[in-house]
Amino acid sequence: MITIIPVESKKQRKAFIDFPHDLYAEDPNYVPELFLAQEDLLTPGKHPFYLHSSAQLFLAYSDAKIVGRIAAIWNVNNNSFNHVQEGHFGFFDCINDQEVADKLFEAAENWVKQKGATTVVGPINLTTNDTVGLLVEGFDRPPMAMMPYNKAYYIDLILNYSFSQKVDLRAYQISSDDANKRSVLLLDKLEERLGRSGIRLRQINLKDFKNEVAKIKTIYNKAWDKNLAFVPMTDEEFNYVAKDLKQIVNPKYAIIAEKGDEIVGFALGVPNINEILIKIKRGRLLPFGIFKLLFGLKKVKSLRVMMLGVLENYRKMGIEACLYGRIIKNGTIDNVQEAECSWMLEHNYLMNHAIEQINAKLYKRYRLYEKTL
Structure with a gap:
């Protein structure tokens, strides 16, 4: 029963x-x-x-x-x-x-x-x-x-x-061998062109984390607001997530596009800590799991690009390509073997096309279901 x-x-x-x-x-x-x-x-x-x-x-x-x-x-x-x-x-x-x-x-x-x-x-x-x-x-x-x-x-x-x-929802995979380096090779020219419009790219400043988070929250809630089932994060929710992510964020993979003092685009890649968590029995950090986590981070060879957004008025200017290009370039330098870009709505044709253009392959698919009551 x-x-x-x-x-x-x-x-x-x-x-x-x-x-x-x-x-x-x-x-x-x-x-x-x-x-x-x-x-x-x-x-x-x-x-x-x-x-x-x-x-x-x-x-x-x-x-x-x-x-x-x-x-x-x-x-x-x-x-x-x-x-x-x-x-x-x-x-x-x-x-x-x-x-x-x-x-x-x-x-x-x-x-x-x-x-x-x-x-x-x-x-x-x-x-x-x-x-x-x-x-x-x-x-x-x-x-x-x-x-x-x-x-x-x-x-x-x-x-x-x-x-x-x-x-x-789509997840794309790109390996270091298959990556189309075109976005990296053109990165300097693309950034120079953006510079003429007053837009520059930089890494997140972890020493000024509180102020950076406040700015990023604004773009997160604006850039993603037309996504299916998107809900703006409250200040408490965003700070909660940011506090957790700070422990694993590498500034090389947290790239900001800004015009003056305004952030107009942001991309975040995080180390694939699942390479470590898969070895931690029943998810317990104590007594020994914490050491696997701390010492394992330096050995992680994959990356998840979990967030990329550009304000609507600044799209189709090449900012997206530059954000991806920076992350790919930095990943190549750090010997990252593969990256996943996820998740993307199936009907987000602009973003899906941009990812496919850098030779990323659709390799996982997730689904949301619904039922009328």
């Missing part, structure tokens, strides 16, 4: 976080999330999401054994900004059993309906500024930093509950 239990205690939350470690125990491509980071993300009072919105975690039991989990999410800021009444589901993991999946989806669905939802969308692991989408293509290798991973059979479990495809 399958029983669905709402998570209410710290012990249950720990079990919720740890369930995937057992489910994926034999999967060589599974990367465990850091326990402390997941605990913060899923605990009201610890993460700034809960200052404006709410979520309910559920566990599925077969007798005394956990066989699945899901989070029902009510993002007030998303609904207000995008003028929708949308509930989300996330953190979905389940054994290959349709009955278990159905009961988990039903629990999440009923919870968001009580909040007033008319549709449910997912997987969204809290917000669209966190991990988003279900992996539907590219199961042959581990995910890059801050990208999701799941069992292939989840696709059928979701479709069999009457979800339908909402949109696909």
